[in-house]
Amino acid sequence: MSKFDEIRYFHDHEVNEALGSIARDPMMKALMNFTFPGVDEQVWLEQFKEVHSISDFQHHFVAHTIRQILAKSSEGLTTSGFDQLDKNTPYLFISNHRDIVLDTSLLNLVLLESGHIMTASAIGDNLVKRNFLNVLAKLNRNFLVQRGLSLRERLKSSQTMSEYIDQQLHHENRSVWIAQREGRTKNGNDATQQGVLKMLAMASGNQSLTDYFKTLKIVPISISYEYDPTDSLKMPQLLAQHREEEYIKGKNEDFMTMLSGILGQKKRIHIHAGDVIDKELDDIAANIDNKNKQLQAIAQVIDDSIIQNYKLWPTKYIAYDLIHNTDTYASHYTEQEKQLFIRRLEMRISSSDAISKEYFLTMYANPLINKRKLEEN
Structure with a gap:
């Protein structure tokens, strides 16, 4: 027993067995279907048998998952x-x-x-x-x-x-x-x-x-x-x-x-x-x-x-201007970006919930506010 056993990640010699223990879990199936759409389950189950280190798993599977997440839910x-x-x-x-x-x-x-x-x-x-x-x-x-x-x-x-x-x-x-x-x-x-x-x-x-x-x-x-x-x-x-x-x-x-x-x-x-x-x-x-x-x-x-x-993405400047009811940072975003952000706010926060709206906007604006403070000092 190592004193780190309660917190440590797997040693490489444990990886194959650990991966095998969750290979048929429904959540693994969902994850692999997301990562490799259209690929038959048997294909990746067989590939799992060849994984004998964390590096193998990260290179051949995890990196593909993260790239798919970026492709489907981000603009890069x-x-x-x-x-x-x-x-x-x-x-x-x-x-x-x-x-x-x-x-x-x-x-x-x-x-x-x-x-x-x-x-x-x-x-x-x-x-x-x-x-x-x-x-x-x-x-x-x-x-x-x-x-x-x-x-x-x-x-x-x-x-x-x-x-x-x-x-x-x-x-x-x-x-x-x-x-x-x-x-x-x-x-x-x-x-x-x-x-x-x-x-x-x-x-x-x-x-x-x-x-x-x-x-x-x-x-x-x-x-x-x-x-x-x-x-x-x-x-x-x-x-x-x-x-x-x-x-x-x-x-x-x-x-x-x-x-x-x-x-x-x-x-x-x-x-x-x-x-x-x-x-x-x-x-x-x-x-x-x-x-x-x-x-x-x-x-x-x-x-x-x-x-x-x-x-500082345009959303930070838009949020600042919306909080202060100003166009101080209008040069940092387009009207379309502003309208998209306002639509996001309206879809996520009830128009009658003024406190949540303020917190929502402040959360986006604070990195800009903090950078300004830092540059002023």
Whole structure:
């Protein structure tokens, strides 16, 4: 038994048996019919028998699924910054988080197609309660973030995860993807939780915080969807916060959100890989002694990179102008784009629900507002 067994993804020698265990699941059939329309079930069942590693599975099946998702639910994926990364170096990608499945899946497709090291990716265990999803996640090199623990258990779990991420980066030569915060950003304000950085620092041993973080080779990732396919699904939680009520998820809510994220219309998507955080860590070490303040400063560096490099699609400018009843940014969108966005708003939010409408528009506008603030400072 390894101390990582509760959270780790499959070893390659386990892959064939694990894939076989879900091969005839109705959800696998639906997934393969989506990925390879018109191909007889027996064909891919036979091909599954030849899969003996995660790399095999990702190259021959998962990459095709993601390309189909892009073809059917987007107007294309563009990227920037990846040409600045070394193809043989493992990085810790700390990303803003908008979609449960796609954020990391799209990044890995980019890494695969550009010849970079693909990631081990963190996923909340609450999202993979069904056996099919649990096995599929581990076949995709996802490791589990344990949720709903007591304070004492959470501390132990964070220590284990920190050591696992360290092992992936420093011993397995494997890049790692982790979201900048627990859960997706619902309001468009991308902010790194210090708790995530504290967890990463747990494996630092005797090294100083900044020296250890230099070894992680942190790359901030900015992912931007023109349309958020789960935009209206985020409203109930924002309304509960507005009313200062506890929000309780519905039984299948996470699963339905995953499906909506995958199949819903996204229009254009852009992913930017920021510069490796390195020199900034030297500056922080030289000017700040307090560890908590160092963590705060590192979080700010990550946030600034994500916000600065976030692609502002026309929807962000349209939402800003609609909130403020102005045409300040009219040069950034066409009348047709504006009318399409208004139609989306009207179809998703009741005209009598002024609060939800405001939250909906603010969610789209906040990346623009945050970038403006950053540029003004």
